[in-house]
Amino acid sequence: MEDGILERDGKRLYRAPALEKGLDILELLAGEEQPLTVSAIVQRLGRSTGELFRMIQVLEHRGFVEQGPAGYVMTPRLFHLGLKRPPVRSMLEQALPIMRQLTIDIGQSCHLGIQTGSDMAVVARMESTAAVGFAVRVGYRQPLHRTSSGAVLYAFQSPSIRGDWERSFQPAPSADELNAFRAQADEIRVTGLGRQDNPCVNGMRDLSAPILRGRQAIAVLTVPFLRLTDSTVSEDAACNAIRAAAAEISSSLAFNDSHA
Structure with a gap:
């Protein structure tokens, strides 16, 4: 040297x-x-x-x-600098108006998560217009393999990318945990939606749908669904709405890519 x-x-x-x-x-x-x-x-x-x-x-x-x-x-300075990168900024520009309409339609908050290292990180949120709601702060991170949104993102990746992510998971999951995560992702791949009880809040269900670029998920749209006594929107209706919103964001990204 x-x-x-x-x-x-x-x-x-x-x-x-x-x-x-x-x-x-x-x-x-x-x-x-x-x-x-x-x-x-x-x-x-x-x-x-x-x-x-x-x-x-x-x-x-x-x-x-x-x-x-x-x-x-x-x-959060480094995190916010990352949000200024053109691909992420473009995605947020397309997603935020659709997320706002979703919260109006279902009376629940939503947030957008991406993979960063071995974690899922929230990069955008839209709070509910209802009097009672739940919102996750921008920058919140959790290990990818321990979240419903992480399973959705993983479900729509190639085998080689899945393997790379598995080797980077922190903390490293046990064999049983990894197999359960893979099975969850395989089911999501078929249904196109993640539905899981929130591990931190009793009575809350995380409903997550992929934002796709081609066949690969680049982000996940999640609704932390609360069973509100005065709500007229059921969980099934919220699932349909989040699917439609995620598909709309995916389509708008594809349109921008084709006209770039």
Whole structure:
């Protein structure tokens, strides 16, 4: 290795130590559920306080991390930067008016999720116009293989992509969990819709339909369906509405692709 140059897979990679330290900090915090102090970050990364302290201060100044009473956490800044990428921005532009109409039609909120790493992340939401409702915040993440929307997204992928995702699942599922997830996805592939009790809220059902580009799902539209006593919209009717909304978003994306 020459000074500042790293050889990997036959390619010459130029090193940028300061940038690498900053990325190391972000990758560490991204994988932590609890805040980390400076000393904990230093210990986890095996570097000195002098090496990392200024990096943390710069990341905080630029809004990528923030400090609370218990230590540092990542902010949603990186996530929101990702939403500005043209493919995601275009999808949101097409989806939001349709999502708004869906909430009006069924009196329930909805949200749009995409795959990011081994998680499903909410990239857009539309709150219900009803007096009582449930909404998931933008940026909310859960392991892909533990969500109904993740099963829907996985259901409409090629075998090679499924295999890549399975190897990246965190936390790694047991053999029984993985087999159950595959079976759930195979059923969804036939029905075109995910219907599952929400694991966090009693009495709520997650109804999810794929946003398709060709035969591949690129996102999932989900309604966290509440059985409201004064609602005239049944779960079956909501399923029909979410199918239609997802199909409309898919069609609008296909139309834009053909006229790009």
